[in-house]
Amino acid sequence: MSPPTPRRRALPVLTAALAALLCGLAPPAAADDGPPDWTARPAGGTDRDTRPYVYLEGTPGTVLQDRLTVTNSGRAPLTVRLRGDGRAGGWIRFAEDTVTVPARTRADVPLALAVPHNAVPGDASGEAVATGGGEEIRVPVRVRTVGPTLAAVGVEDVEVSGGTIRYALVNRGNAMLRPRLAVRAEGVFGTLLDRPERPLPLELAPGRRVERTEPWPDAPALDAVTVRLRVTASGGARDEAEASATYLPVAPAVGGGLLVLGGLAALASGAYRRRRTGRAAPQPPPDARPAVQPEPPERAGPPVEVQPPVESEPLLKAGAKT
Numbered sequence: 001m002s003p004p005t006p007r008r009r010a011l012p013v014l015t016a017a018l019a020a021l022l023c024g025l026a027p028p029a030a031a032d033d034g035p036p037d038w039t040a041r042p043a044g045g046t047d048r049d050t051r052p053y054v055y056l057e058g059t060p061g062t063v064l065q066d067r068l069t070v071t072n073s074g075r076a077p078l079t080v081r082l083r084g085d086g087r088a089g090g091w092i093r094f095a096e097d098t099v100t101v102p103a104r105t106r107a108d109v110p111l112a113l114a115v116p117h118n119a120v121p122g123d124a125s126g127e128a129v130a131t132g133g134g135e136e137i138r139v140p141v142r143v144r145t146v147g148p149t150l151a152a153v154g155v156e157d158v159e160v161s162g163g164t165i166r167y168a169l170v171n172r173g174n175a176m177l178r179p180r181l182a183v184r185a186e187g188v189f190g191t192l193l194d195r196p197e198r199p200l201p202l203e204l205a206p207g208r209r210v211e212r213t214e215p216w217p218d219a220p221a222l223d224a225v226t227v228r229l230r231v232t233a234s235g236g237a238r239d240e241a242e243a244s245a246t247y248l249p250v251a252p253a254v255g256g257g258l259l260v261l262g263g264l265a266a267l268a269s270g271a272y273r274r275r276r277t278g279r280a281a282p283q284p285p286p287d288a289r290p291a292v293q294p295e296p297p298e299r300a301g302p303p304v305e306v307q308p309p310v311e312s313e314p315l316l317k318a319g320a321k322t
Contacts (some may be wrong), residue, residue: 003095006089009138009153010247015079019300020152031054036075036135036137037072037073038070038072038073038074038078038080038101038131038132038134039069039070039071039072039131039134040067040069040070040071040080040128040130040137040139041069041071041139042066042067042068042091042139043067043068043069043108044067044069045065051141052142052143053084053130053139053140053141053142054066054068054111054139054140054144055143055144056113056141056142057143057144057146058115058143058145058146059115059145059146059147060115060116060118060119060145060147061115061116062114062115062116062171062174063110063112063113063114063115064112064113064114064143064172064228065112065113066110066111066113067108067109067110067111067140068082068094068108068109068111068128068130069106069107069108069109069151070099070101070106070107070109071101071105071106071107071129072101072102072103072104072105072106072107073102073104074101074103074104075104076135076178077100077101077103078100078101078103078132079098079099079101079132080087080098080099080100080101080130080131080132081097081098081099081130081131081132082094082096082099082109082129082130083097083128083129083131084097084127084128084129084141085123085126085127085129085138086125086127086141087124087125087126087128088113088124088125088126088130088141088142088143088234089126089128090126090172091112091113091115091116091125091126091143092111092112092113092126092128092141093111093114094109094110094111095109095110095112096109097112097260103270111128112134113141113143115143116213119261120145120147120174120206121145121147121148121149121175122144122145122149122174122175122176122206123142123143123144123145123148123176124142124143124144124145125140125141125142125143126140126141127139127140127141128141130270148174149173149174149175149235150175150235151173151175151177151233151234151235151236151237152172152173152237152240153170153171153172153173153177153179153204153231153232153233153237153238153239153288154169154170154172154301155167155168155169155170155229155230155231155239155240155241156168156170156241157211157228157291158241158243159240159243160216160225160227160243160244160245161220161245162219163213163215163216163217163219164213164214164215164216165183165213165214165216165227165229165243166211166213167211167212167213167215167241168209168210168211168212168284169200169204169208169212169231170208170209170211171204171205171206171207171208173206173235173237174206175206175235176204176205176206177203177204177233177234177235177237178199178200178202178203178204178233178234178302179199179200179202179203179204179231179232179233179237180197180198180199180200180229180231180232181195181198181214181229181230181231182195182197182198182229182230182232183214183227183228183229183230184193184227184228184230185190185216185225185226185227185228186225186226186228187223187224187225188223188224189221189223192219192220192223192225193227197230197232200212204239207214207231214229218245219247221247221249222246222247222248222249223246223247224245224246225244225245225246226242226244226245226261227242227244227245228240228241228242229241229242235255244290286289
């Protein structure tokens with residue numbers, strides 16, 4: 001066997017050199033993005049025992065104060081921008097909108113929350129937003145406006161279609177509501193549906209409107225019904241609404257449809273007659289009244305003969321021929 005030529009000997013060396021060159025030109029693998037090396041939270045407590053959100057309480061027109069803590073655990077200074085978001089967040093003003101925190105240092109930033117003069121009593125929420133180092137941290141803010149509360153609920157736009165009852169709930173007060181619903185349906189011959197009051201799986205914030213449906217799988221095939229909805233909530237909130245619907249089976253022809261309409265009219269007429277019969281008072285028949293006897297004459301005279309009528313013929317004129 002002949003020894004390898006110098007050209008064959010050089011191929012493995014060139015391949016290794018090329019691979020090393022490509023590895024040197026390739027960019028280093030990007031490190032996995034980890035959690036930010038800074039935090040923002042409500043002031044007070046420690047990292048293990050901290051408030052979950054900023055909570056403030058006051059009357060309309062008052063200014064409430066708190067602090068936001070920004071901790072920089074990195075090795076370089078950090079610049080953070082602060083702002084409010086949401087309903088209650090719009091009431092917040094920071095002592096400084098931009099804060100530079102040195103490395104491994106914590107800064108407590110004062111904030112002031114001004115409750116508007118026209119704020120209605122109840123709860124409001126928002127967020128304090130801190131942005132820095134390509135990261136954003138949101139701190140929840142909860143504000144309770146102290147004052148008289150009004151619980152008011154409304155049920156509207158009730159519709160009945162097939163096996164579904166549609167309606168809308170509206171919170172017309174300033175308190176959070178957890179409504180309860182009762183449903184009742186009356187037909188020509190009596191009650192068709194009677195669902196007792198039960199809590200609904202929702203919280204109705206002040207001013208909120210929610211559209212909902214109530215299933216009625218065993219709705220009648222032939223009847224005229226009236227559906228009533230009653231909604232209640234804590235604080236004395238209460239409202240009722242109703243809607244009517246006519247259920248008719250699908251007829252294959254016009255004659256069948258007319259027959260169905262006639263049957264429904266007869267049912268309604270029969271129920272109406274029974275109601276009228278139960279309410280009207282019985283009246284005696286006209287023939288049951290006592291007969292009035294004529295009074296006898298005061299004086300009795302002699303009997304008068306009654307002569308039969310005499311047939312008379314017209315007289316003939318003199319000289320007339322018979």
